[in-house]
Amino acid sequence: LAINVNLDDTCNAFFDPAVPSLNFFRSGDFCHNTGQIADVVHHEWGHALDYATLVLDGGTAEGTADVTAMHLTHSPAIGPGFSVFGPPIRNLDASISELGVLTSDRIDEGDCDFPLGGVSVHCIGQVYGQAAWELAQALRTREGQRTGWRTSERLFFVSLPDAGTYRPDSSLALYLAYVQADDDDGDL
Secondary structure (H helix, E strand, O other), rough: EEEEEEEEEEEEEEEEEOEEEEEEEEEEEEEOOOOHHHHHHHHHHHHHHHHHHHOOOOEEEEEEEEHHHHHOOOOOOOOOOOOOOOOEEOOOOOOOOOOOOOOOOHHHHOOOOOOOOOOOHHHHHHHHHHHHHHHHHHHHHHHHHHHHHHHHHHHHHHHHOOOEEEOOOOOOHHHHHHHHOOOOOOOO
């Protein structure tokens, strides 16, 4: 996986599946250098991971990238330090997110607007990200800090080959992928 840093642009980073490569922009325009922000690196690597497993829709790809970063940092804040003004790009904890609890119904109604001007796939990804954060917190409560995170991480990574969409009416729905990843007796 090629890594390109200090590209002659600002306020972004991206995964390029054609090469494949992770690409990070230099600082400027009120944004820090994205190659120096761990969450941004984790998020873009999450796109590469998603691309290597199952890609069906952009929202789920963004959610997969955010959930990858969440599992590497154990934090709901995605991209803190991206902006020189300090707030994270997204927050997967619905109780402190400016957007509150996101659902597919709210997304369909266009009820999602980012302070930094994000696009809809990032908003859709938060439906998945918020659910993954809530699951991780429930597992931590039930199993303790280390075992809870380990269980959450295992479910996430094992579910990837079957997790194609946040839409619940699909045979490749994230929920079903997690249920299959958690199955221990063949009886879903």
